[in-house]
Amino acid sequence: MRKDPKLFQHGTLAMLVAGLFDGTMSIEELLKHGDSGIGTCSGLDGEMVILDGIAYTIRRNGTVEALSGDVKTPFACVHFDPKSPGQKVSGFSLPELEAYLKGQGMGNIFYAVKLTGRFAKMKTRTVFKQEKPYPGLSEVADQQAVFEGENTTGTLIGYYAPDLYQGIASSGFHLHYLSADHALGGHVLDFQLAEADLSLTPFIHLPTSNADFLQANFDLASLNDQIQQAEH
Amino acid sequence: MRKDPKLFQHGTLAMLVAGLFDGTMSIEELLKHGDSGIGTCSGLDGEMVILDGIAYTIRRNGTVEALSGDVKTPFACVHFDPKSPGQKVSGFSLPELEAYLKGQGMGNIFYAVKLTGRFAKMKTRTVFKQEKPYPGLSEVADQQAVFEGENTTGTLIGYYAPDLYQGIASSGFHLHYLSADHALGGHVLDFQLAEADLSLTPFIHLPTSNADFLQANFDLASLNDQIQQAEH
Numbered sequence: 001m002r003k004d005p006k007l008f009q010h011g012t013l014a015m016l017v018a019g020l021f022d023g024t025m026s027i028e029e030l031l032k033h034g035d036s037g038i039g040t041c042s043g044l045d046g047e048m049v050i051l052d053g054i055a056y057t058i059r060r061n062g063t064v065e066a067l068s069g070d071v072k073t074p075f076a077c078v079h080f081d082p083k084s085p086g087q088k089v090s091g092f093s094l095p096e097l098e099a100y101l102k103g104q105g106m107g108n109i110f111y112a113v114k115l116t117g118r119f120a121k122m123k124t125r126t127v128f129k130q131e132k133p134y135p136g137l138s139e140v141a142d143q144q145a146v147f148e149g150e151n152t153t154g155t156l157i158g159y160y161a162p163d164l165y166q167g168i169a170s171s172g173f174h175l176h177y178l179s180a181d182h183a184l185g186g187h188v189l190d191f192q193l194a195e196a197d198l199s200l201t202p203f204i205h206l207p208t209s210n211a212d213f214l215q216a217n218f219d220l221a222s223l224n225d226q227i228q229q230a231e232h
Numbered sequence: 233m234r235k236d237p238k239l240f241q242h243g244t245l246a247m248l249v250a251g252l253f254d255g256t257m258s259i260e261e262l263l264k265h266g267d268s269g270i271g272t273c274s275g276l277d278g279e280m281v282i283l284d285g286i287a288y289t290i291r292r293n294g295t296v297e298a299l300s301g302d303v304k305t306p307f308a309c310v311h312f313d314p315k316s317p318g319q320k321v322s323g324f325s326l327p328e329l330e331a332y333l334k335g336q337g338m339g340n341i342f343y344a345v346k347l348t349g350r351f352a353k354m355k356t357r358t359v360f361k362q363e364k365p366y367p368g369l370s371e372v373a374d375q376q377a378v379f380e381g382e383n384t385t386g387t388l389i390g391y392y393a394p395d396l397y398q399g400i401a402s403s404g405f406h407l408h409y410l411s412a413d414h415a416l417g418g419h420v421l422d423f424q425l426a427e428a429d430l431s432l433t434p435f436i437h438l439p440t441s442n443a444d445f446l447q448a449n450f451d452l453a454s455l456n457d458q459i460q461q462a463e464h
Binding site (some may be wrong): 090165231 | 242245248250252254256257306343368372397400402403406438441450456459461462
């Protein structure tokens with residue numbers, strides 16, 4: 001039996017927003033649940049990229065390091081890459097990629113996205129390792145290091161989360177990048193694609209073939225009131 | 233290797249709020265992912281209770297029916313009951329149970345809860361089967377049938393979701409009940425416990441042994457702004 005692709009997530013983004021940066025799961029344990037994904041290390045020590053079963057961190061000075069199994073993470077998402085054949089895409093910027101995928105009815109689905117190829121432009125950031133007492137995530141993001149590269153070859157990996165998942169994940173795209181030569185990486189702020197293979201891995205505990213669901217607009221502003229009224 | 237307890241959820245509560253009541257997963261498929269849980273049927277046809285690998289629905293007239301494998305559900309949560317020994321509890325009302333568990337540091341953890349025993353009072357509701365075009369969930373809840381019983385013996389089962397999961401789940405407790413004689417059941421509105429075994433099954437992809445996390449108060453009101461600022 002083919003197993004459905006599953007996303008494994010440790011922690012929530014809301015925990016990082018609240019400054020809960022202590023690592024609480026080892027990389028060794030994390031990699032039992034997936035060979036591909038993104039995350040961060042204890043103390044928010046860099047941006048993590050997991051590819052082919054190896055976890056890397058991109059540090060504040062831009063260096064890339066493969067992590068040993070005993071390093072701990074407060075927040076990471078992994079899945080097993082089904083290595084399904086991708087589609088050739090070219091020319092997209094980040095907003096254009098998002099608009100393209102939403103146009104294909106992917107706006108309400110939670111899925112992994114991987115782009116492997118050449119990027120005309122790539123702009124990333126990394127956060128800095130923090131010490132206790134930890135600040136909140138938005139203060140940390142104000143001090144980020146930004147890196148830019150042209151004509152880099154590498155892998156962009158991450159997730160698209162529908163708006164409903166804001167807080168558990170980061171709604172919309174949450175993407176990290178690692179160049180093949182390990183000279184550039186981090187949390188993706190922007191890019192301009194030259195050409196790449198695009199592969200998508202939907203996590204299908206949602207009704208991915210139901211037309212009403214795919215087209216629905218969820219009114220998050222009134223959701224809390226409506227659930228309180230209906231369920232209690 | 234002991235497997236960590238996992239929650240399997242099909243659909244989201246936000247989908248029900250938006251009136252997406254079409255069943256999109258069969259009971260046969262659902263029961264591959266768990267033997268215990270809660271849900272509803274296509275068209276919001278009653279309140280579903282899953283116990284020991286059998287899915288039951290409690291209909292608008294209060295009758296209880298075991299569901300065949302081809303019945304479809306738009307929303308259900310299941311897990312495999314680890315059958316771990318419970319603790320004897322007595323006298324709790326629903327708010328008292330919630331306060332007791334929050335006091336034990338369970339407020340930020342997602343877990344299954346099961347109470348098996350005798351209830352001095354039990355108040356449930358069931359929703360009515362809807363036809364297309366479907367109304368929203370809050371309109372349906374206005375027309376619910378309410379049932380009350382005294383000194384009933386049975387099983388209360390469901391989940392506690394931290395506030396962050398509002399919309400994906402129903403934040404707080406979401407509990408269904410089925411009496412041993414199948415004379416009373418539905419979505420639990422209130423109860424007064426006589427005495428029962430209480431068993432809790434935490435889903436541990438969250439850092440359940442990290443004291444900072446267990447005690448944290450998450451500011452959901454500002455969460456969206458903070459993530460937008462930090463991650464984009």
